[in-house]
Amino acid sequence: MKKLYLGYISSFQGLSKEVWWLALITLINRAGTMVIPFLSLYLTQKLSFTLADVGWIMTFFGLGSVVGSWIGGKLTDKIGYYKIMAFSLLGSALSFVALQFLDTFWSICFGIFTVMLIADMFRPAVFVALSAYSKPENKTRSVTLIRLAINLGFSAGPAIGGLIITNMSYGGLFWVDGITCFFAGILLLNVLNPKRAKVLDEVKNNAPKSAYNDFPYWLFFVSMILFGFIFLQYFSTVPLYYKEIFTLTEDEIGLLLGFNGFLIFLFEMPLVQFFEKKAWSNLSIVMIGCFLTFLSFVVLNISGWIGMLVIGMILMSFGEMLVFPFSNAFALNRAKRGNQGEYLALYSISFSVSHILGHNSGFHLIDLFGFEFTWYFMIMLGIIACLLLYYLNRRVIIQGND
Incomplete structure (x- = not known):
């Protein structure tokens, strides 16, 4: 049993401090996006949309994710991963809070599209950051640590979200989502400043291929x-x-x-x-x-x-x-x-x-x-x-x- 425990602990060793900070920021961010699991309930029970309407709104959810990932990738190559991550986290904070004030079909479609566009700009940027802050031999385990943070966040988020809905209504859910995204953004600005963070694998390509x-x-x-x-x-x-x-x-x-x-x-x-x-x-x-x-x-x-x-x-x-x-x-x-x-x-x-x-x-x-x-x-x-x-x-x- 002790050997298994020591083997489990050793699997986390050797990862850079910056990767651990990225994992914590991701954990806070993903635990905070607790609106998502309750979105269909919010739309049907609170706003009285039909299931057909919800289907179309979820299509805009997916489209926003696609466009956000694409734009995030393009801008990461042009201005760097750090600025995109910071913009995505702080922008998500504002957009989650604003989403609760929308109540018509098309405004919700536009709102959820915008939220996902801003939120998913984070995804390509964080992977590029992960590559920079990891030694080549540690990259797969670094990705795994981020996935672990995402899974823990998604596990905790719905449980906390259910309590918030019960005690504070759906409005409280949007406010808590916004606050956690804002906190994750502030944490990023303070602990992963590129002037202080140690880059372990900086990729320089003078003739980059598309x-x-x-x-x-x-x-x-x-x-x-x-x-x-x-x-x-x-x-x-x-x-x-x-x-x-x-x-x-x-x-x-x-x-x-x-x-x-x-x-x-x-x-x-x-x-x-x-x-x-x-x-x-x-x-x-x-x-x-x-x-x-x-x-x-x-x-x-x-x-x-x-x-x-x-x-x-x-x-x-x-x-x-x-x-x-x-x-x-x-x-x-x-x-x-x-x-x-x-x-x-x-x-x-x-x-x-x-x-x-x-x-x-x-x-x-x-x-x-x-x-x-x-x-x-x-x-x-x-x-x-x-x-x-x-x-x-x-x-x-x-x-x-x-």
């Missing part, structure tokens, strides 16, 4: 959209499957989804450290993670035994633990070829596109063809993603630039 002309990277982009499409089902259609087919209660569904966060907290850092020691490419490990994720849908169709839900969640969780850190590491390494902001913006946009397409398509497939067909469809997409990653990995190995 990510948009990098064909292998576009294959990677498509494979991440496909992975995101199937992965996101666990946060939209799969809970409905738990409810309608296995008649689980909301508490039981919450525990099962919470099990995912517990597994990530417990195993992701040691798992990443273990795979980093293997002489495997980043894309090979991503392919394994993608395989485990679509395998989680295979087990859902194998049997009606309730234990398959737990097995499926375990497979998906371990798949997620491999795909996100090592796909991010591939993107960071590839970004050294050219404009880092462009490369990392495309990486972020791939998951934004998955959000736009995945949830809505999953619900429509279930409505038309049922759960079993939908899970087979997800399996097919997973196989295509794995084949793309296999081809890409072979191509990258030949070119020698992973």
Whole structure:
């Protein structure tokens, strides 16, 4: 037991002080964005919008994320990651507070689009900052630490948000969101001043290449959209499957989804450290993670035994633990070829596109063809993603630039 504990602690060692500050800022920021999990409830119960209206508003949510990631990447290359992160955090603070004063359909659409545009400018900028503040050999673990902060933030946020709604109403939620984003921005300005922070891997490229002309990277982009499409089902259609087919209660569904966060907290850092020691490419490990994720849908169709839900969640969780850190590491390494902001913006946009397409398509497939067909469809997409990653990995190995 002591050996396991020491191994777990050692997986966090060697990361720079700046990376730990970035993780704390991300934790505060993500815990603060507690409006998001309650957005559909707020729109239907508080503002009395129809489900069709909410669907369109969530489309603007996704579009704002795509545009924000793209602009954030472009501006990061032009004026630097530090200014973009600061603008995004402080701008999010104002936009979250302002959002509560909008109550018509089109004003909400514009408002949520603007909020996500400003908020998701942070994503490519923080990845470029992470690359700068990490030694090359620590980058995958640095990404994993940020993911751990995001997961902890998303776990704490809804719980705190529920208490705020109960005691202060939805208005309090917007104010707390704004205050936490503002606090994260102030913390960034004070602890990560570029004049004092130690840059460990400054990439200088006198002839930067555009990510948009990098064909292998576009294959990677498509494979991440496909992975995101199937992965996101666990946060939209799969809970409905738990409810309608296995008649689980909301508490039981919450525990099962919470099990995912517990597994990530417990195993992701040691798992990443273990795979980093293997002489495997980043894309090979991503392919394994993608395989485990679509395998989680295979087990859902194998049997009606309730234990398959737990097995499926375990497979998906371990798949997620491999795909996100090592796909991010591939993107960071590839970004050294050219404009880092462009490369990392495309990486972020791939998951934004998955959000736009995945949830809505999953619900429509279930409505038309049922759960079993939908899970087979997800399996097919997973196989295509794995084949793309296999081809890409072979191509990258030949070119020698992973």
